[in-house]
Amino acid sequence: MSKKKLVMIGNGMAGVRTVEEILKLAPEAFQITIFGHESHPNYNRIQLSTVLQGDTTVEDIIMNSWEWYKENEIELFTGEAIVAIDTNKKEVISDKGRIVAYDELIIATGSSSFILPIPGADKQGVTGFRDIQDCETMIKSSKLYKKAAVIGGGLLGLEAARGLLNLGMEVDVIHLMPDLMERQLDSTASKMLKDELEAQGMNFIMEKQTAEIIGEDRVTGLRFTDGTEIEADLVVMAVGIRSNTSVAKESGIYVNRGIVVNDFMETSVPNIFAVGECAEHRELVYGLVAPLYEQGKVLAATLCGVETKPYEGSIVGTGLKVSGVDLFSAGEIEDDKHTKSIKVHNEFDGVYKKIVIRDNRISGIVLYGDTKDSSRLFKMLVNKEDVSGMTSVSILESGCCGGAAGSNDIASMADDEIVCGCNGVSKGTIVQAIQTKELTSVDEVGACTNAGRSCGRCKSQIADILAYTLGDKFKEADKKIALCGCTTLSRDEVVAEIKEKGLTSVKEVMNVLGWQQEEGCTKCRPAVNYYLGMIHQDQYKDDRDSRLVNEKMHANIQKDGTYSVIPRMYGGVTSAEDLKKIAEVAEKYDVPLVKLTGGQRIGLYGIKKEDLPAVWEDLGMDSGYAYGKTLRTVKTCVGAKFCRYGTQDSMGLGIELEKKFERLDTPHKVKMGVSACPRNCAEAGIKDFGVVGIDGGWEIYVAGNGGTDLRAGDLFATVKTKEEVIELIGAFMQYYRETANYLERTSKWVERVGLDHVKEFLADEKTRKALNERLDKTLLKYNEPWSEAIEKKEIQEKYYQKREVPVLV
Numbered sequence: 001m002s003k004k005k006l007v008m009i010g011n012g013m014a015g016v017r018t019v020e021e022i023l024k025l026a027p028e029a030f031q032i033t034i035f036g037h038e039s040h041p042n043y044n045r046i047q048l049s050t051v052l053q054g055d056t057t058v059e060d061i062i063m064n065s066w067e068w069y070k071e072n073e074i075e076l077f078t079g080e081a082i083v084a085i086d087t088n089k090k091e092v093i094s095d096k097g098r099i100v101a102y103d104e105l106i107i108a109t110g111s112s113s114f115i116l117p118i119p120g121a122d123k124q125g126v127t128g129f130r131d132i133q134d135c136e137t138m139i140k141s142s143k144l145y146k147k148a149a150v151i152g153g154g155l156l157g158l159e160a161a162r163g164l165l166n167l168g169m170e171v172d173v174i175h176l177m178p179d180l181m182e183r184q185l186d187s188t189a190s191k192m193l194k195d196e197l198e199a200q201g202m203n204f205i206m207e208k209q210t211a212e213i214i215g216e217d218r219v220t221g222l223r224f225t226d227g228t229e230i231e232a233d234l235v236v237m238a239v240g241i242r243s244n245t246s247v248a249k250e251s252g253i254y255v256n257r258g259i260v261v262n263d264f265m266e267t268s269v270p271n272i273f274a275v276g277e278c279a280e281h282r283e284l285v286y287g288l289v290a291p292l293y294e295q296g297k298v299l300a301a302t303l304c305g306v307e308t309k310p311y312e313g314s315i316v317g318t319g320l321k322v323s324g325v326d327l328f329s330a331g332e333i334e335d336d337k338h339t340k341s342i343k344v345h346n347e348f349d350g351v352y353k354k355i356v357i358r359d360n361r362i363s364g365i366v367l368y369g370d371t372k373d374s375s376r377l378f379k380m381l382v383n384k385e386d387v388s389g390m391t392s393v394s395i396l397e398s399g400c401c402g403g404a405a406g407s408n409d410i411a412s413m414a415d416d417e418i419v420c421g422c423n424g425v426s427k428g429t430i431v432q433a434i435q436t437k438e439l440t441s442v443d444e445v446g447a448c449t450n451a452g453r454s455c456g457r458c459k460s461q462i463a464d465i466l467a468y469t470l471g472d473k474f475k476e477a478d479k480k481i482a483l484c485g486c487t488t489l490s491r492d493e494v495v496a497e498i499k500e501k502g503l504t505s506v507k508e509v510m511n512v513l514g515w516q517q518e519e520g521c522t523k524c525r526p527a528v529n530y531y532l533g534m535i536h537q538d539q540y541k542d543d544r545d546s547r548l549v550n551e552k553m554h555a556n557i558q559k560d561g562t563y564s565v566i567p568r569m570y571g572g573v574t575s576a577e578d579l580k581k582i583a584e585v586a587e588k589y590d591v592p593l594v595k596l597t598g599g600q601r602i603g604l605y606g607i608k609k610e611d612l613p614a615v616w617e618d619l620g621m622d623s624g625y626a627y628g629k630t631l632r633t634v635k636t637c638v639g640a641k642f643c644r645y646g647t648q649d650s651m652g653l654g655i656e657l658e659k660k661f662e663r664l665d666t667p668h669k670v671k672m673g674v675s676a677c678p679r680n681c682a683e684a685g686i687k688d689f690g691v692v693g694i695d696g697g698w699e700i701y702v703a704g705n706g707g708t709d710l711r712a713g714d715l716f717a718t719v720k721t722k723e724e725v726i727e728l729i730g731a732f733m734q735y736y737r738e739t740a741n742y743l744e745r746t747s748k749w750v751e752r753v754g755l756d757h758v759k760e761f762l763a764d765e766k767t768r769k770a771l772n773e774r775l776d777k778t779l780l781k782y783n784e785p786w787s788e789a790i791e792k793k794e795i796q797e798k799y800y801q802k803r804e805v806p807v808l809v
Ligand SMILES: Cc1cc2nc3c(=O)[nH]c(=O)nc-3n(C[C@H](O)[C@H](O)[C@H](O)COP(=O)(O)OP(=O)(O)OC[C@H]3O[C@@H](n4cnc5c(N)ncnc54)[C@H](O)[C@@H]3O)c2cc1C
Pocket: 009, 010, 011, 012, 013, 014, 015, 016, 035, 036, 037, 038, 045, 046, 047, 048, 049, 080, 081, 082, 083, 108, 109, 110, 111, 129, 130, 131, 156, 159, 244, 247, 275, 276, 277, 278, 286, 287, 288, 289, 290, 292, 321, 422, 455
């Protein structure tokens, strides 16, 4: 049977995805011809923002190579536009005079940037942001000019502005409305976004309408309707898009805002279909890929004669691809008299969540600063789940602890929860593909399921699913992993550059090493601060504001915004005097909870932030660092002094170890235990460093973990004296400090580098001595942080003044 002739106008994301679906369903059914106005094969338009921001190159975003078209016997005409369709003769005519006949025709012409019809809009230096050419225009301009103006503070304008900043330009964003991204964010979230982007270096000119672009041949500035002006050498219009419908309209196909289609993507003319941003379905024209890909699936099935559900429209969720900004929005964002909403605003951590509820169902989501629950909430919105039986907390937070992403989160996800919003791929589909097709990398998952192939935001979650499904077999961990989204450099590269270039501050590291976001983010700032301190030993002045919140405050923030205070009790030993002080403070400040901790200390829970310095002063005890990436506790048993089985002085050694290593910055928290006999009452076997007394000496265990990743410690050495214990632990600790990734526990580090390797490395006495010298030098720099806060007014004002705490409305 001869193949049907399928012609497609437009070689973009929605059209080519439709062809991919057709090739899956009926590879032999059509002889396919594609016309593309641009001179490239199909590329990932979404990633133009990342190209502009310098994270990737044009070559990297090609989705279907020239070979792909050849392999699938697709005739491709690039740099050639279709100018007319003869619907009677069933032919298309190109701007080069080429005439091609079709049996079935797909129109997938996408959209163009809307260019404001104002005087001067045709001057040199004015561009939209839609294709590779626009991207190249901006990159070239940045090399010759300094000042850029972006008109439009929507998704596109802000991503363009971030890119231009990365290219070294000064950027003004001119926005018509009082709020940025007003279609996706309410005023609160919008304000948080504006603050963040201002901190990144963008300048906003709000509620301004551009009247004219001024300059001779090339733009030199903008004039607004109120008569004010600004200078600009480059103007980017990002004020929305318009569907490319002229060819269809002129050929007699029914066009409204877009080419009008039914639920099977058929236009008003038989055998002609439309898909993507050029199509209007049930009065809606979509501008994000997720719905366009859904349309493509239905169209492919329709063309291949495969039974399919109709396309009934889509609900879309959006994020912004600017590093340091984490936001998600879907559905309605403003309340009306028929809606109620749950709002949480934690100003301290920069987190805002708003869930709009209409008729007991989620009808809108705005998340800023923490989007880990976006897919769960989005699923509830799409499925119209009844939430009347849920508490506001259970709607807002998944699982028990609302902890960081990772295997726990993946385990608690339902199989039908969508991981890749762009491509509509669920966790279950990814897990099944990994298991049945033996996939081991994010790219392989993408090739097999399409997940991660569009905006790329879901890639880290796909990596988590691979790790969860494959465990040790997951190869991704072996590959170079960038420190965070702000840089392409790995931990080792950053550390090497700091040493080689003699960089001495967080800011300098980010400037010199070309961070894509000048201020860094919550992932890289604490890490870089740690690496600098580790490298420069006593010479480095700690950047407190780069630390994680609990370390910055020297207290652990609790779920209600109050803090816990846990004073040092060396080796878990206390005195009547200290107990009295704790009791008096508990009474004076009406402390809601006084509790023994797992580390043999006493915690006071529920202290208000503004009371912290006074509580510390009244206690007159040192900080127990229960919040720090440092030595937490040394748990000891009573040992030989009291216990009849004890062979060694466990309390004495424990106290000595704690006094020596307290306050030392380490990649992650470190816990120790010392027992005086193998009965091991101090549970030293599940500590980072565990010491167990035996007849005539001590056994040293390392890399134990009693937390999430339960792990028994490995026996590292048996020694005779406590001096040997301290020397060996010091060397081990310093080697861990110098080579582990920030936030890598000793257990993970040892598994990564190998216990035998560490044993071999530390076998050399000179090496141990040198490590201990560097460690001792570093230990010189630490001050007691609570006394500092008591003594220094500026610290009190900066960190402990009364401000708003998270509110659940
Ligand atoms: C910078 C940027 C960032 C974006 N980020 C996101 C994002 O994060 N998430 C998201 O979901 N979406 C994003 N989008 C939107 C997404 O890229 C589009 O929704 C998607 O590309 C639309 O696909 P399409 O095939 O309909 O149109 P297009 O991809 O625009 O393809 C249409 C093609 O048809 C060609 N064409 C037009 N007329 C003719 C003709 N007469 N003859 C021949 N060829 C013709 C055009 O030149 C074009 O190549 C972004 C868009 C941009 C510009």
